[in-house]
Amino acid sequence: MLLAFQGAVAQGVLWGIMVLGVYITFRLLDIADLTVDGSFALGGCTCAVLIVEHGVNPWLGLLAGLCVGVLAGGVTGLLHTVFDIPAILAGILTQIGLWSINLRIMGKANIPLLKNPNIFSDLGKASGLTQNIATIVIGSLVAAALVALLYWFFGTEIGSALRATGNNEDMVRALGVDIRMTKLLALMVSNGLVGLSGALVCQSQKYADVGMGTGAIIVGLAAIVIGEVLGRTLPGKLRSFSSRLIAAVVGSIVYFLIRAIVLQLGLDPNDMKLLSAIIVALALSVPVVWSRYQLKRAYSKGGVA
Template sequence: MLVAFQGAITQGILWGLLVLGVYITFRLLDIPDMTVDGAFALGGATVAVLVVNYGVDPALATVVGMLAGGVAGAVTGILTTVFEIPAILAGILTQISLWSINLRIMGKSNTPLLTSDTIFSKISDFTGIPQSTATLIVGAILVVLVICVLYWFFGTEIGSALRATGNNEHMIRALGQNTNNTKMLALIIANALVGLSGGLICQSQKYADIGMGTGAIVIGLAAIVIGEVLGRLLPGGLTKFGSRLAAAIVGSVVYFLIRAIVLQLGMDANDMKLLSAIIVALALCIPVVIEKHRLRRSYTRGDE
């Protein structure tokens, strides 16, 4: 049981990088970016092929996988900003094309890394700690670094303009900012994080698969919503940007812990997609129900 929970926490942290990418597009820009599913698999496929077929150092391969995800985001950005294709359709087009591209990259439906070194195995060999623990530590360090960098970046002038684009695009244009540039930058950063997550997950599970990104956007949304719901329970809620980023990671860990508990209780693994949909639906519905209940109580007290 403890091993399963540790694995769930590790998965939640590594997937948390994807969640941060989804948070940028979904919460900051209000764009449902469907590129995520394809970019996640692209990151994993790129890392696997570089490590297995070309003997590239895992750390360098991971960086290349992150850049590949950024390129996928740039394609969606070009379709959206230059050719004025609706963002959700542009993401779907990129996602569909990435299925074929990922197959081309790997040359087959999956690429195992069972006999190849990974970032986690190298650190495990160097330090002598178990590989599962090394994965957890490396993932936690990377997540903290990414949150710090994002917190700094979104406090800069261009980062503030990017955040404001999602709030009021017309106002940002009136202030002389090119919103097409901010959208493009957001999509690149978001999908670079998704590609980084895919590359790390690939090394964690020791294989890359053409379908590893299927449903990734749902997991990302579920984690964001769970994190926001938990954040509302805190005194004052999530008022600071840094706390909202951290809440997204917490939501990711909680999501995978829920999955681990359900699997331990005997649920069929094939029902995980259904469980993901139910978790998202509940996380979205519960705050609405609670708010309506509070309103009814306040009206009742006012009548009395």
């Protein structure tokens, strides 16, 4: 039982890095970027092939996962900004294309990494920590470093331009920034994180599968929503940017904990995607219904109440 929860936290931290990527597109740019399903698997598949077939250092495998993710985001970005394809459709096109590309990269549907050393087993051997604890340690360090990096980046002049683009495109153009560049950059940074997360997950679960990214976007959205709901109960109410990034990672951990609990309760793992979809649908629709209800309630027949 405890082992299952340790495993869930470990998975949650690694997937949390993908959630940071989804946060950039979904919350900062207001785009639901479906590239994620493909770029997550792309990062994992690339990393697995490099380690198993080319004997590459697992840390370099992570770097490769990040780089191919950036490229995948770039493809979606170009389709969206240069050719004006709606963001959702551009993401779907890249995602579908990546399915074939991932199969080409691996040459088969999945690659096991059972016999190869990875960054988690290396640390486990060096320190005597269990695989789960080693994963949590490395995952937390990487996630913390990325949160710090993103906090810095979105505070710079270029990062501010990205945030402003998601806020008000008219203003951004009027103040001299090409929104095609900012959107392209945001999609590349976002999918870079997603690819890195895919590479980490592939090393931790010791296999890469062409379908490992399926539904990743829903996991990402659910984690963001859970993180926000939890964060609002805190005194700071997620006003600072860094707290929102941390909430995204924490949301991912909680998501995987919930998953572990419902699986322990005997839920079919295949039903988890339905549950995730319902969580996201509820989280997006409740505020809308609530404000509509408030508006109706505010009506009074006799004028000023």
